Amino acid sequence: MAGIGSKMNLPGPLRIIGKKHIEQAGQWVPSLVGYGTAAFCGLLYFTDWKAVMKYVPYYNIPFKNEGEEK
Known part of the structure; x- marks a missing residue:
């Protein structure tokens, strides 16, 4: 019997999605990494996360001068 998943050797739920969709999703990875990095840097900038x-x-220049004020 030829089913949907019989042509591909993909595990579990990836059989339903298909090889073409997985390849297309792989092309989005560099963009997602870039936007995620920019969003994280923006979060750090607006929250001023000292740690x-x-x-x-x-x-870090403002953080170096905080201990010398006392």
Whole structure:
């Protein structure tokens, strides 16, 4: 019997989606990584997350001067 998943050796739910859809989704990965990175940097900028941003060059200058004010 020839079913939908018999032509491909894909595991589980990937048989329903199909090889073409998986290849198309793979082409979106670089864009998703780029937009995700930009969104994460924007989040760090607008929230001013000191735990991470104090290690970023040129951006950490305000954090270096906080301990010297006392």
